[in-house]
Amino acid sequence: MRAAADSTIPLISAVGHETDTTLIDHAADRRAPTPTAAAEMAVPVRLDLLTWLRTQDGYMTRAIEQAVRQRGQRLGDLSRALPRPDSLLDTPRQRLDRLVLQLGPALRHATQHRRGQLDRLSANLTPALDRAVAAKRLALGRASAGLTPARLDTTLRSRHERLAMIASRLDPLRLSDRHAAARARLTDLAARFDRGRAAETRRRHERLASLVRLHDTLGYEATLRRGYAVVRDGDAVLTLKAQAETRPSVEIEFADGRLAVTPTGAGPRGPARRTPQKPPPPDQGSLF
Template identity: 60%
Template structure:
């Protein structure tokens, strides 16, 4: 080493000569031997994350810049990922990079410079995730009232899981699936993210049941201990979870970014168990109260209806009283039936006598005419011919007497009366049936009119908006009117749209009326 150091100019041509590599190696050994382990405080400036996994950055203050590199293996074990603008304390060794004739800090560990730097980085990350909408209230899902299976993401060896199981057993025992994870350190964030996504990847109804609710829990600790739950991967996994998620990280005063992304934040792991399930005894008491209320309501309803039925029955007449009037009408009809039959028979007999009286002169004239005819032709008739004419006349006379039989006339009259009564009954039945069908159709059309009419629509909670005597159906149409009229079921109301000055509603001008004519004096 000493033989490479030039103590000053030498006279003559015997001054040592170095190659570039020899000189770069000498500088590298000198720097590394004097700065084998250093701690540097500064602000991260330029930050580069190539695909190789290494991290290249600059540490700077108000006057100088120091290049730094974090190799891939060290970067994978880091608790806090470096971010541009964060003030940190980096530990490592100074070395040179002969390829560019510069020196750099090979970083073995890097931490934020105090709680203030962590809080600044936390606030910056929170603002960025909030700008993406991961903390919006619209993304929050409603927790199930009584989940069948509850998935818990926590350490299996801590007191947190025992507190959760104990509280669930006291309130309402449920089936619990535990996904063991590290709750602090470099393995915390990836394991918690994988656990949330793993629970969501389970098939509903499979051999391993898919949880209805997730609880991410951890006990209290410092900001550094809880930092794994502030990592972006954990926050995104919680926001993307299809299963409702409760965050129970730390004590009541501790706040992490997963609390903002979760569907519900619990102050403690025990509080998360209390929010997950209701109290079984309270539910049983509520069911008993509802059962009592329902029983009283049914009993009261039956009593009220029984009393109502009794009151109505007292207002109804006795069955005997309903039949007395009909029975009396039947008796009166029976008493009037015999005289009516006798009168009907007498009228028919009188009518028959009148018809017979009208037939006797005609019959006498026909017989006389027949005799005259027989007398005129008697001279040329033989006895056999005369007997044949007499027999024919007797048959004609017998047929006429049969047609004039009162019994046959009475039978034909009764038959015609029966036919007339049958036709009258059929006419009345058809008329009543047609009238009933038209009445039913008219009632159905009236009900349809009442259902589809706009007045009935207003009774169901709707309203009609008018502007300048026309119905408005669009917001843009309403915005163009200074005054509106809203019709409700019980009347109309004049309103003014927001942001518009009220203007008088123009009225339709009535057509000009002709001047009154002068009345006549006559």
């Protein structure tokens, strides 16, 4: 009764015959008169299910056909409301025909207009070119008239005077003074360079000495001088006792040199402990 009442699964009671009533009938969700009736309640009849499915399929088919028929009717109504394709193209076709007819006269008019502009510009350009050529020819004639032998002699004489003036400025004494001043400046620069080079060399030497001291402090040689040693096997450094035990010979580096040794394993072991022997069992003697 309690299990039936606490069950979360729907429960059908089918105990006894149709006229019998048990306590579980009051706790169950559904009462069946017989077990066969309970099975029919729990599992519907296959024919009933097929009939229900066919009914639902008929409903769905009729609904789809009606929806398609309504959509087709709506589409037909909308298509009748649309204009014909020919009527849509009539107006653009007429406008294109008018433009084609107007294109020929428009091109001829534009060509005539451009030709008139070109004629006017060419008529104005010819006198201007003639005047420019005449002005250039007049300027050239004036320049050629000015190139006389007397004018050339005057120009050559002025150039000679200018050259003599420049040569007079090149006095040997003045050049010697400039040379001496330049030499003094060069000597001063050389002395300053030597002082700077010496100071830089001294600074570099001090820096190098500081780095050498730092290297000596951080190097393992300083550690060796404090009493430590380095165990080597050729170029390899051994840091574990197990590594040294597997080598036939190793080399120990001290602060003053290296020493070759042969590992002998662990230190001497103490005497092996003897296992105490158990005393023999007492002899009970023979009973016969």
